[in-house]
Amino acid sequence: MSTLSFKTLGLVVLTTILLSSKLFAEPVPLSEYFIEHWTDQHGLPHNSVNSIRQTPDGYLWFATWEGVVRFNGREFTRFGSDTVDTLNDSGIRALTVTPEGELLAAGSRGAFSRYSDNQWQPMPHIDARINYILQDRQQNIWLATNSQGLFRIDSDNKIRHFTTSEGLPTLTIETLHEDNLGNLWVGTASGLVRVSRNMLTLIRDIPAVPVISIAEDQSGKLVIGAEAGLYRGQGDTFSAFYPDILNNGISQLMADDQGALWVGTARGELFRITEQNIDQVGPKQGLPDSRIKALYQDNEKSLWIGTNSGLVRLRTANFSTISTQQGLPSDYVRSVLSTHDGSILAGTSHGLARIQGNQAEPVPLPLAETALPSILSLAQQGDNILIGTHQHGLLLLGPDNQLQQFSVAQGLPSNQVRAVIQQENGTIWAGTAQGLSRISSQGTRHYNQSNGLLDDYVMALAQDPSGNIWIGTESGAAIYMQGTIQTLTLDHLDNTRSVYGFYAGKDGEYMWLATDRGLVRYRYHDQSLSMIGLQQGFPIQKLFQVVEDNKQNLWLTSNMGIVRMPLQQAHGIADGIIEKADVRVFSSGEGMLSHQANGTSGPAVTKDQSGNILIATAKGVARVNPDHIKELSDFSVPVVLERLEVDGQALPVTNSLELPADTRRIQFRFAGLGYILPDAIEYHTRLEGFDSNWVARGNVPVAEYTNLSPGKYQFQVKASYPGAEQTTNHPMLNVKMRVTPYFWQRTEVIASAILLALLMLIAFVRAREHVLRAHARELREQVQVQTQEIQQQARLFEQQAMQDPLTGLANRRSFDNYLKQLSHNPTQYTGYFLAIIDIDNFKLVNDRWSHDVGDRAIHAVASVIAHNCREGDHAARWGGEEFSLVMPGVDVHKASEICERIRQQIQAADYSHLGFGLTLTVSIGLSGSVALDDYRRLLIEADKALYHAKSSGRNSVRIWKSPPTPTPIGSKSA
Structure with a gap:
């Protein structure tokens, strides 16, 4: 190879390295930032946030027209003229933090005060609205006013007033900035002024328009934000900066610690300018359509934005979400699939979408029906996409956009297809709400409870390395192998029943099952089952789906967040080597619009070709790159x-x-x-x-x-x-x-007291001997009385042990005893019915109104249940927000009538005295037994009926009839 070739090769390599470094340094696009909002509905006293600062102790402070607000991350604390004597008006316009860590606040009518050591202290009064505060390097405090010019307060509290006679073009001052040379820059309503050694110089390169904000970029140049646009320069020389994009309405500037310049506009748009590019986010991406009045970067690198419509935080997060704002036809996503071409298919409640990068676009499905199908499940085999829907059956979408439909009309047992896979030989398996269908060239065959399945409601399908088909239902799992179905009951694992998802390990030795009681591992070589649930320290009980990332972590989805668990730890717990799980739960605040992942269909989680994990949630598709996780432990609190x-x-x-x-x-x-x-x-x-x-x-x-x-x-x-x-x-x-x-706890007093006590003790012992003999007879007489009292007390304790202290109803222990006694005395009644009653959406009551209101709501529901009990009925608090009611000697009509009356009374009751806007409804599962020989089965059936009442809309009564489905009695949307 020639010398020139070597040089050329070296140049190419060097260029590649430099380009790679530059690409690696590219900031996260603003479209992937997480946006959060706070308004007066969340505790702010006013929606206009005029200024933002953070004091060294960590508090964030906001200036509003109704006072200074302190924020600790959970609660806002307001300081106004009605609570702070040194503030003569609550309208606060400006905040600043001094080098000593003190907060200065100022605003309307010259309101001006200093906050230090948890105390507000008065500052010299200026009879004007103060727009901006700055403390310079010489400890002078500069005040920009709205119509009285510029004021300077020195360390001796001497005030100097600058007006038009000193060179100001107007008496309205908008902003102030001290540069790295000690010059003071004054943004006025009619241009820019530099103050140096008390000399004022008007900058001619800046138009005579309001200068709203001033910042200093990484190079030391000043950036001027004015109503006429953005300008940058040094000394007296300035020129337009990004004039094609930022040519009017600049309202706020900020330079962050990474050298990026942030530009806010009066239209609610936010720009970020770096050496590489200019990026933008605005109302279309979720910012308020309102003037940006304040920008601030906190100690955790989050960007806080004050607007006329509330407070906004913009930050990078572990998760980003693709929603309707990025093109999804609906935010409610039930299934995601990584396709062979590198894109992601998302099945939503309003059709199918394809995600590429950060954008999504609908995938047209040529159906005869006009309504967009609700997608439940997805699969791919070759160039074909299999689509399971809620009402349109199974769709097969070919590469030429040809659509083939399998529905009840073509032999499916139900049009609700919650799981689908296709084998390499072309055989299609469709899991429906009424059983499993095997579609092949030989025809269609159905499987349900009558020929092998534990339950007809099929929610998950998977194929293991041996070609066996795993089937997840509401009552357990099954395996189709070599033409037969082998059931896999899980009741012995913490009463596990429903199986929502499968993951076949990469090594082919294990199958992981996501269930209603945790994560179950099936080991092939010995067919053993191991549970990882609440008893093993797992924080969430019900899991929907499992996927493994490229770093050997399992990602598990649930209604309560996304869980990351090292695969090695999962095996250690399953093998009994590790006792307790130590996992990371990702929930609200991590960048997801909703941490409620969807289950009972799928796949609801997938991994793309770049290693990203994508999850179907109630508000879009959540995406996380496991290689870029920011651990919370990295932040000091x-x-x-x-x-x-x-x-x-x-x-x-x-x-x-x-x-x-x-x-x-x-x-x-x-x-x-x-x-x-x-x-x-x-x-x-x-x-x-x-x-x-x-x-x-x-x-x-x-x-x-x-x-x-x-x-x-x-x-x-x-x-x-x-x-x-x-x-x-x-x-x-x-x-x-x-x-x-x-005084008596002092050492000398204690020593004297001890000596006196010893002398008194000797005298007391002698006197006591006489008294004891005199009282011996009396004690013997009292023994009998006390024995009777103890027995009575024991009976009282036993009664209390059987009663729930909150509601006054019987407790779970009393219920179990009663049900056993009822089952063991079949001659007492010809039959009885059991109802399990659950308050709908009770977590929302606790979250929105408080746990105290939740307790009183439980008590109110218990009162309705107790009021409707007949003589001989047994009502009990089952646990949490669940109740049970045993009704002996009734038929199904009478039991249904009682339960429906309870449901209606609870729905109709007025709970406004507990919490404004509070309403309550209940779901009731009802099951009856005549033989009185298996109360455990009765509990299971009632629980199944309750599950169907909850899953079919809540606020209803369901009677268990097996097979095939519970019978609805009555319901009404709450």
Whole structure:
């Protein structure tokens, strides 16, 4: 090879490396950022957020027209003129944080105050609306006012006033900025002014229009945001910056710590300018269609945006979501499939879509029906796409867009196809709501309970490396092998029943089953089954689907989030080597619009050719790159003391506390100031002098101590995201505390008291001997009386043990005893019915109105049930929001009438005294027995009926009739 060739090759290699480095450095597109909103509906006192700052303790502060707002990630705390004496108006326009960590707030009518050490302190009054505050390097405070010009307050509180006579083009000042040379730049309503050594210079290169914001880019150049556009320059020389794109309505600028320039506009558009490109996000992507008034980057690198329509946070997240905003025909997605051409098919409630990159487009399906089909399941074999629908049966879409339909008319047992696969020999397996169909060149054959399946409702299908077909139903799994069906019951594994998904391990030695009680592993060589569920420390009970990423992690979907679990850990638990699961649950705040993954059809999770995991959720397709996961443990969480109560009285928050000797109860309320997932923050506390070790508080930010002995203590708190390692340099809250002794608790008083007590003890012992003999007879007489009282008390305790303390109904233990007794005395009644009653959407009650309202709602429902009980009926609280009702000596019509009356009364009741807008409905599963010989089966049937009541819309009564399906009695949408 010639020297020139070597040089050419070297240049190509170098160019490739440089291009690769540049590509690697490309920022995440704004379209993949996670957007969150807060308004007055979430606790803000006003929707206009004028300024944003973060103090060194970690609090975020917002300026609104109804006061200064402090945010800890969960709650907003307002400071206004009605609560802060030093603020003469609640309209706050400007915030700044001084180098000393103090917060300055100013706004309407000269409202101006300093916040330091949990106290508001007055500042010199300026009789004008203050638009902006800046403290320069010489500790001078500059105030930009709306109609009174520019003010400077020095360290001695001397005020100097700059007006048009000093060179200002107007008395309306919009913004201020101090550059790296110490020059002060003043944005006015009529152009830009530089202040240097008290000399004012008007910059002629900037038009005489309002200059709203000023920033300094990574190169040290100033960027000027004006109503006429964006300008950049140095000294007195400026020129238009991106004039073709940013030529008017600039409302806010910010340079982040990565060198990117953020530009907000009056139209609600946000631009990011980097060395590589300019990117944009706006109302079409989820930002409010409102003026951007403030931009701020917090300590966790999130971008906070203040608008006239509330507060917005924009940040990178572990997940991104493809929804209707990116082209999906519907946000409700039931199935996702990675195709051979590298695209992703998404089955939605309004048709099929193809996802390529960050965009989606509908896939037309040439059906005779005008309504778009609701897609339940997808599969691919060769160039054919198999589509299972909710009402249109099974569709076979060919490469030429030809569509073949299999429905009830062509021999399917049901048009509801929840699972489908096609074998290499062309055989199609379709799992429907009425059984399994095998479609081949020899015809169609059906399988259901009559010929091998445990249940007709088929929800999952998979083919293992040996060619066997795995079938998941509501009552267990089955395996089709060599022409026969072998059932696989799972009842012995924590009463597991429903199987929602399968994953055949890459090694071909295992099959993983996602079930209603956790993750089950089936090992081929010994046909053993192992459970990973709640008892093994798994945080979620019901799992829908499983997939393995390229890093040997299992990803499991559920209604309560997405779980990542190392495959090695899963095998360790299944083998009994590891006792407890240690997994990561991804939920709200991780970038998903909804963490509710969909099940009972599929595949609901898939892996694309790049290794990304895609999940079908209730709001679009969630996507995560396992290689780019940001662990929460990477973020440090500062912790602050927010409230201090002593014997029920609130005290000023302090880090040094002196308490009197008669102190009975001390309560600390604290907050970890992490904003990514504030509800996931975990707390550890220790009271030195009382606790020997750190106490894990979970996510409860409260610690309470009672009756502390006199002495010195130190209360300490550490806050962290899950998985963070607790180290000695971890941010910590420290509060020193001293409980003073009573006078008699002093050392000299105690010594004297001990000596006196010894003398008195001797005298007492002698006197006591006489008294004991005198009372011996009396004691013997009292023994009999006390024995009777103890027996009576024991009976009372036994009664309490059988009663639920919240509702006053019988508890689960009482119910079990009663049902057993009823089954063992068949001559007492000719038959009985069992109803299981469940409050619909009860988690929403707790989440929206609080757990206290939830408890009172449970009590209200229990009262309705008790009111409808006949003599001899047995009502009990089954557990949580579930109740049971045993009705002996009734027929199906009478039992149905009682249950329907209960359902209607609960729905019609007024719960407004519990919570505004609160309504309650219940779903009821009913099953009856005449033989009275198998109460366990009766429970199972009632539970099945309840499941169908819940899955078919809730607020209904279902009677179990087997086979084929429960019978609806009555229902009405809540």
